[in-house]
Amino acid sequence: xxxxxxxxxxxxxxxxxxxxxxxxxxxxxxxxxxxxxxxxxxxxxxxxxxxxxxxxxxxxxxxxxxxxxxxxxxxxxxxxxxxxxxxxxxxxxxxxxxxxxxxxxxxxxxxxxxxxxxxxxxxxxxxxxxxxxxxxxxxxxxxxxxxxxxxxxxxxxxxxxxxxxxxxxxxxxxxxxxxxxxxxxxxxxxxxxxxxxxxxxxxxxxxxxxxxxxxxxxxxxxxxxxxxxxxxxxxxxx
Amino acid sequence: xxxxxxxxxxxxxxxxxxxxxxxxxxxxxxxxxxxxxxxxxxxxxxxxxxxxxxxxxxxxxxxxxxxxxxxxxxxxxxxxxxxxxxxxxxxxxxxxxxxxxxxxxxxxxxxxxxxxxxxxxxxxxxxxxxxxxxxxxxxxxxxxxxxxxxxxxxxxxxxxxxxxxxxxxxxxxxxxxxxxxxxxxxxxxxxxxxxxxxxxxxxxxxxxxxxxxxxxxxxxxxxxxxxxxxxxxxxxxxxxxxxxxxxxxxxxxxxxxxxxxxxxxxxxxxxxxxxxxxxxxxxxxxxxxxxxxxxxxxxxxxxxxxxxxxxxxxxxxx
Numbered sequence: 001x002x003x004x005x006x007x008x009x010x011x012x013x014x015x016x017x018x019x020x021x022x023x024x025x026x027x028x029x030x031x032x033x034x035x036x037x038x039x040x041x042x043x044x045x046x047x048x049x050x051x052x053x054x055x056x057x058x059x060x061x062x063x064x065x066x067x068x069x070x071x072x073x074x075x076x077x078x079x080x081x082x083x084x085x086x087x088x089x090x091x092x093x094x095x096x097x098x099x100x101x102x103x104x105x106x107x108x109x110x111x112x113x114x115x116x117x118x119x120x121x122x123x124x125x126x127x128x129x130x131x132x133x134x135x136x137x138x139x140x141x142x143x144x145x146x147x148x149x150x151x152x153x154x155x156x157x158x159x160x161x162x163x164x165x166x167x168x169x170x171x172x173x174x175x176x177x178x179x180x181x182x183x184x185x186x187x188x189x190x191x192x193x194x195x196x197x198x199x200x201x202x203x204x205x206x207x208x209x210x211x212x213x214x215x216x217x218x219x220x221x222x223x224x225x226x227x228x229x230x231x232x233x234x235x236x237x238x
Numbered sequence: 239x240x241x242x243x244x245x246x247x248x249x250x251x252x253x254x255x256x257x258x259x260x261x262x263x264x265x266x267x268x269x270x271x272x273x274x275x276x277x278x279x280x281x282x283x284x285x286x287x288x289x290x291x292x293x294x295x296x297x298x299x300x301x302x303x304x305x306x307x308x309x310x311x312x313x314x315x316x317x318x319x320x321x322x323x324x325x326x327x328x329x330x331x332x333x334x335x336x337x338x339x340x341x342x343x344x345x346x347x348x349x350x351x352x353x354x355x356x357x358x359x360x361x362x363x364x365x366x367x368x369x370x371x372x373x374x375x376x377x378x379x380x381x382x383x384x385x386x387x388x389x390x391x392x393x394x395x396x397x398x399x400x401x402x403x404x405x406x407x408x409x410x411x412x413x414x415x416x417x418x419x420x421x422x423x424x425x426x427x428x429x430x431x432x433x434x435x436x437x438x439x440x441x442x443x444x445x446x447x448x449x450x451x452x453x454x455x456x457x458x459x460x461x462x463x464x465x466x467x468x469x470x471x472x473x474x475x476x477x478x479x480x481x482x483x484x485x486x487x488x489x490x491x492x493x494x495x496x497x498x499x500x501x502x503x504x505x506x507x508x509x510x511x512x513x514x515x516x517x518x519x520x521x522x523x524x525x526x527x528x529x530x531x532x533x534x535x536x537x538x539x540x541x542x543x544x545x546x547x548x549x550x551x552x553x554x555x556x
Contacts, residue, residue: 008339014325016325016328079324080319080323085314087287087315087317088312088340237291
């Protein structure tokens with residue numbers, strides 16, 4: 001892996017997010033929806049907590065992750081620029097990684113303003129810092145998994161709509177897995193539970209940082225990016 | 239040897255797009271890759287540029303194999319794909335910088351390379367515009383500038399002048415010729431005058447196979463083996479064409495003499511030879527000797543169009 005190549009691709013993609021309306025629409029819409037859920041509940045419940053942020057964000061990400069990433073590779077395929085990219089001395093894995101990191105960075109910038117909820121709540125009540133750090137860390141990990149899966153979704157087609165729907169279905173499956181487990185026999189459920197994004201997130205969001213959860217997130221991201229790389233490599237043998 | 243292609247085959251499923259072709263390109267050569275649509279030009283170029291892997295055979299660029307030393311090959315090659323894909327939302331200078339970075343140009347050399355490419359390709363006024371706003375000719379120049387940004391030793395251009403107006407075509411051609419002096423250039427096209435104007439060697443490919451390979455002049459000579467000469471003479475005394483033909487045939491190696499037109503004693507006819515011997519001198523001396531007034535004498539060249547049609551006219555599958 002050549003880290004310079006990853007850096008160049010990352011910067012180019014990040015710049016193109018912010019040069020187009022994409023970044024601003026994503027950030028504004030995300031914050032409006034999240035802000036509405038957060039404030040409408042805060043004073044009724046009268047609990048100084050950021051739980052709404054941590055519960056709503058994975059749900060919103062189901063839509064935002066495929067939306068952010070859907071054009072990343074499919075558009076390069078459609079316009080033919082992928083041919084330019086691949087005939088440069090750049091590895092497929094570097095292309096996928098650079099693009100994934102750019103999407104993750106955009107997600108980070110989207111999440112950044114929600115930190116003012118923390119400031120607000122800590123002014124009007126006492127807020128336990130542990131779950132907040134854990135929650136944000138968990139959100140970053142959940143986002144990484146959803147975005148990596150969606151980058152893979154974008155790599156399999158040259159149609160952005162198809163990319164969005166495929167990514168959404170996979171991400172939705174990973175999200176819903178632990179919510180349908182009680183329909184399944186317990187022996188199977190324990191394994192499937194481990195695949196669920198939300199199950200690992202709820203651990204971290206409680207402030208417990210367990211190596212099993214970290215391994216899950218890292219391997220899920222790595223596996224998705226490897227699949228995306230394999231899709232790009234397969235083209236050479238078509 | 240700059241590019242070496244040996245027994246290259248590329249199949250898509252059962253269909254062979256390129257079928258066992260071999261050729262070499264030396265540095266300093268501008269090679270025209272000619273063929274009807276779907277003949278396998280783009281596929282061959284995509285294999286050389288490492289976009290596709292060969293099904294069988296070896297391809298080497300400057301001694302590096304496209305399969306085992308793919309990254310090395312990609313560093314050496316500048317490529318302008320068919321349809322000239324570009325990022326329309328980037329501006330020209332950012333795009334060229336991005337290309338330079340990914341091509342591995344040393345960061346401190348990038349500003350100088352950018353400036354040089356902007357000058358060479360005449361992009362000075364356009365460098366801060368979005369690529370999507372440029373006219374087709376300028377887009378083509380941007381594509382070419384990006385392909386040249388790392389000063390590649392080998393340049394592969396897939397239909398570099400398609401969709402340009404005649405002025406732009408002339409400009410791009412002269413640009414390619416200038417570049418081709420030091421580098422190896424392979425360009426594909428189905429515009430025949432373009433090959434005549436820019437290339438010093440042609441490969442004609444049809445249905446995945448090479449059907450002709452050599453300098454244009456050689457191809458023109460070899461196709462029929464002989465030469466065709468047009469002769470127009472004014473013959474004062476009444477002589478029939480047959481009598482003249484007999485006299486002309488006395489010159490050795492002439493195969494046929496045929497009359498084209500006859501008007502007021504001016505006879506126009508074509509003389510064909512069996513082999514590629516220049517008989518214009520003999521014809522002139524014959525006219526002097528017989529006291530015919532020579533009005534016109536010229537060698538008819540087989541045009542590239544004729545060669546192309548002859549070699550590729552079996553396009554319709556049997």
